[in-house]
Amino acid sequence: xxxxxxxxxxxxxxxxxxxxxxxxxxxxxxxxxxxxxxxxxxxxxxxxxxxxxxxxxxxxxxxxxxxxxxxxxxxxxxxxxxxxxxxxxxxxxxxxxxxxxxxxxxxxxxxxxxxxxxxxxxxxxxxxxxxxxxxxxxxxxxxxxxxxxxxxxxxxxxxxxxxxxxxxxxxxxxxxxxxxxxxxxxxxxxxxxxxxxxxxxxxxxxxxxxxxxxxxxxxxxxxxxxxxxxxxxxxxxxx
Amino acid sequence: xxxxxxxxxxxxxxxxxxxxxxxxxxxxxxxxxxxxxxxxxxxxxxxxxxxxxxxxxxxxxxxxxxxxxxxxxxxxxxxxxxxxxxxxxxxxxxxxxxxxxxxxxxxxxxxxxxxxxxxxxxxxxxxxxxxxxxxxxxxxxxxxxxxxxxxxxxxxxxxxxxxxxxxxxxxxxxxxxxxxxxxxxxxxxxxxxxxxxxxxxxxxxxxxxxxxxxxxxxxxxxxxxxxxxxxxxxxxxxxxxxxxxxxxxxxxxxxxxxxxxxxxxxxxxxxxxxxxxxxxxxxxxxxxxxxxxxxxxxxxxxxx
Numbered sequence: 005x006x007x008x009x010x011x012x013x014x015x016x017x018x019x020x021x022x023x024x025x026x027x028x029x030x031x032x033x034x035x036x037x038x039x040x041x042x043x044x045x046x047x048x049x050x051x052x053x054x055x056x057x058x059x060x061x062x063x064x065x066x067x068x069x070x071x072x073x074x075x076x077x078x079x080x081x082x083x084x085x086x087x088x089x090x091x092x093x094x095x096x097x098x099x100x101x102x103x104x105x106x107x108x109x110x111x112x113x114x115x116x117x118x119x120x121x122x123x124x125x126x127x128x129x130x131x132x133x134x135x136x137x138x139x140x141x142x143x144x145x146x147x148x149x150x151x152x153x154x155x156x157x158x159x160x161x162x163x164x165x166x167x168x169x170x171x172x173x174x175x176x177x178x179x180x181x182x183x184x185x186x187x188x189x190x191x192x193x194x195x196x197x198x199x200x201x202x203x204x205x206x207x208x209x210x211x212x213x214x215x216x217x218x219x220x221x222x223x224x225x226x227x228x229x230x231x232x233x234x235x236x237x238x239x240x241x242x243x
Numbered sequence: 244x245x246x247x248x249x250x251x252x253x254x255x256x257x258x259x260x261x262x263x264x265x266x267x268x269x270x271x272x273x274x275x276x277x278x279x280x281x282x283x284x285x286x287x288x289x290x291x292x293x294x295x296x297x298x299x300x301x302x303x304x305x306x307x308x309x310x311x312x313x314x315x316x317x318x319x320x321x322x323x324x325x326x327x328x329x330x331x332x333x334x335x336x337x338x339x340x341x342x343x344x345x346x347x348x349x350x351x352x353x354x355x356x357x358x359x360x361x362x363x364x365x366x367x368x369x370x371x372x373x374x375x376x377x378x379x380x381x382x383x384x385x386x387x388x389x390x391x392x393x394x395x396x397x398x399x400x401x402x403x404x405x406x407x408x409x410x411x412x413x414x415x416x417x418x419x420x421x422x423x424x425x426x427x428x429x430x431x432x433x434x435x436x437x438x439x440x441x442x443x444x445x446x447x448x449x450x451x452x453x454x455x456x457x458x459x460x461x462x463x464x465x466x467x468x469x470x471x472x473x474x475x476x477x478x479x480x481x482x483x484x485x486x487x488x489x490x491x492x493x494x495x496x497x498x499x500x501x502x503x504x505x506x507x508x509x510x511x512x513x514x515x516x517x518x519x520x521x522x523x524x525x526x527x528x529x530x531x532x533x534x535x536x537x538x539x540x541x542x543x544x545x546x547x
Contacts, residue, residue, distance in 0.1 A: 080511070099512065100461070103521075104528040110507045111528075115492040156440050163436045169423040173532060174492070176419045176439065180530040181463055183443035188462040191451055195343060198448040199350055204441055209364070212357025213437035214444070243429065 055121055055230070057219070059238030061171050064162050066121045067219055067239060068175060069112040071155050074229050076105035077131045078151055082144055089141045094192075101148070101185055108178050115174070131229045145193035152186035153203055154225050157217035165219075165242040183214065299534045301424040303431055304371055309421060309535050310435065311362040312374075312542055313414050318359050319379045320410060320545075321352035324403060330379075332397045340400060344452060348407075351445045358438055365431065377546035381406060385547040392478065392544070404453050405471045411446035412464060413481045413533070413541050415439060420532035443530070465527045477544045480537050486526040 055070065057063035079102035086095055113120050122129060136150075137143030159179035166172045187198040194200075203215050217225070219239035227234060323331030324338065325348060332338035339345035366373060383392035395402045418439035425431040447462040454460050459469040466486040472479040490501040503509060503525045510521045 097462075100463070100524065100527065103509070103512070103516075103524040104463070106511050107503070107507075107509045107525055107528040110509050111490065111501055111503075114501055114507060115494070117494045160433065160436045160440055163422065164426075164429040164432045169426060170493070172423050172426065173419070174490070176422055176436065177490075177529045177531065179436070179440055180415050180419060180443035181528055183440035184447035184463045184530075187444035187447035188451060191448060196346055196350075198347070198451070199354065199441065199444040204354060204444075210361070210434070210437075212354040212361060212441060213434060214440040216433060216437055 054233040054235050056235040056237075057121075057239050059241045061166055061168050062116065062119050063238050064166055064175075064242070065112055065116050065171065066119070067162065067222075067236075068159070068178070069109065069116060069120060070230070070234075071158055071222075071226070072105055072109040072112055072178075073129070074131050074226060075151055075155060076102065076109045078133055078147065078229075079105055081133060082138060082148075085138070087139055087141050087144055090144070091141075094141060097188065098144075101189075104181060104185070108181075111178075129231055132231060133229060135228050142193070145189050148189040149186070149193045152182055152189055153215060154217070154222060155182040156186050156203075157215035158219070158222045160214060160216040161218050161222070165239065299420075299536075301421065301535060303425050303428055304366070304369055305535070306421045306424050306435065307362055307366045307369065307431070308371075308374060309417065309538060310438065311359065311366060313410075313417060313538065314355055314358040314362055315376055316379065316542060316545060317410055317414065318352065318355035320381055320406070321348055321355060323381070324348060324397060325352055327352070330397070338397070338400060338403075344400070347448060347452065351407075351448075354441055354445070358441075361434060361438075365434070379546055381545055383544050385544075388547070392476070401453070401456060401458070404449055404456070404458075407449045408446065408453060408460075408471060409478055409481050409541075411442055411449055412485075413538060414442040415446055415530055416481070416485070416533040417535070417538035418442060419530060420534050420538075461527070463527050464530060466523050477540055480533070480540060483537075485531050487529070487531055488522045488525045490529060 055066075057067050079098055082098050083095075083102050086098070090098075133147070136147035138147065156179065159175055159182060162175065163172055163179075166175070186203070190200070190203075191198045205211050205213050219236040223234040223236045319328060322328040324335060325331070325345070326335040336345065339348065363373065378386065380386050381396045382394050384390065384394075393402050393406055396406055397403065418435055422432060422435050422439065425435050450460050450462045454462070459467075460471075461468060464482070464485050470482065472482055488503060490503070491498050492501060493499070501507065504518065504522060509525070510516055515521075516524070
């Protein structure tokens with residue numbers, strides 16, 4: 005089954021109109037509407053839409069929400085079809101990982117209340133993991149390592165951008181769990197790598213510190229999984 | 244009413260117990276049992292001094308000094324085990340049993356030494372003198388002045404790894420509790436958060452090592468872990484309220500309990516988990532902070 009997705013989920017004008025009102029999301033252009041549709045094709049009103057994060061705490065929570073959506077979708081995909089060389093222990097761990105990320109996702113969606121970026125999407129985004137090899141244990145753990153390390157780096161970068169100390173504390177509660185996940189999957193992918201020098205700075209004044217990435221850096225890394233362009237300009241204005 | 248301020252304290256609701264906080268804690272704990280419709284009324288009923296008087300207040304320098312104490316403790320704990328400083332096993336290689344075990348502890352120790360250097364620099368740069376470094380006794384006997392909790396910490400690898408897990412899990416909770424007090428300084432905040440996640444990686448791996456040696460423990464803190472501390476002892480504070488399944492957030496200006504136990508669609512397994520089992524996953528999915536006083540109490544156990 006393909007993970008690719010059309011962007012026709014905003015097919016109805018009314019949907020689009022209400023969607024445009026939602027903080028944290030914009031429709032970038034309708035210039036491509038109907039372009040290329042053949043006569044006998046059902047003709048969805050396809051808007052080119054981006055996910056645009058507002059330059060405030062809500063934008064940052066949406067950013068975290070998207071990251072957790074990606075992770076939850078990834079683990080669900082693995083759980084739906086475990087690699088044949090997965091052990092019982094691997095399976096139990098991945099069910100835990102799936103459950104944690106679903107809990108994080110739903111927690112953030114609830115916290116966002118009326119402001120999740122996708123609140124008016126007619127269908128949820130379908131994330132694309134075709135860049136990973138998910139048919140082998142090694143491939144799955146390597147993929148999980150990539151996603152968890154990005155998550156840790158993203159949370160470490162988001163902290164200083166937050167205004168509300170309560171949100172800082174809440175996201176920190178998630179961030180250390182992601183770091184635990186990262187250490188676990190890294191070790192399974194390659195023994196001895198739970199905190200290796202590709203993630204923990206080895207030299208210089210910041211030696212011993214975990215990875216940190218800006219929203220723009222993270223957007224580049226997660227772009228392959230997300231079927232819409234990500235606009236992090238607003239988040240990059242925060243300090 | 245300052246909802247954000249209150250929320251910040253609800254976030255640590257179950258992790259602090261200063262004596263003066265008792266009335267507030269009693270009142271706030273009722274919030275967890277009440278339906279959300281009652282919350283505004285309950286909040287209005289809280290006496291204002293109870294809301295204003297007990298929140299932990301910490302300066303950036305306080306945070307840096309606590310961080311340095313924690314890192315000094317951890318660095319010495321691992322350095323002794325590795326034979327880098329006196330007081331550890333007679334034969335570190337034999338003690339660790341495998342080169343993988345020893346290499347992992349070496350990796351962790353090198354990070355702790357780097358954290359010591361970092362926080363030493365930040366304190367010095369802030370113009371503050373450094374506190375005297377205490378003496379350490381990782382048996383918990385305070386140099387023989389009280390019964391040792393971990394008499395075989397450097398002769399029994401399983402005991403050593405239990406203490407390591409205790410220190411790393413405590414470190415994660417302490418940094419989480421202190422981060423907000425560094426919000427005025429991005430450099431310190433980011434350094435604290437990056438240390439926090441490094442400690443979480445360490446904690447997870449120590450747990451993985453213990454599991455590989457037969458312990459019933461997950462790489463993340465779980466209510467299903469076999470406890471490594473005894474209720475009523477100092478180390479038990481490291482896990483007190485860590486298995487909390489209650490989170491609060493502000494929605495529409497109302498402090499609201501997140502409905503993990505009712506309406507949130509989190510029970511997605513096939514077949515679905517029992518109500519208790521999904522709440523176990525909720526507890527695993529959130530690491531909880533501790534206040535500085537709790538971290539200091541643990542530090543006291545291993546220093547004299």
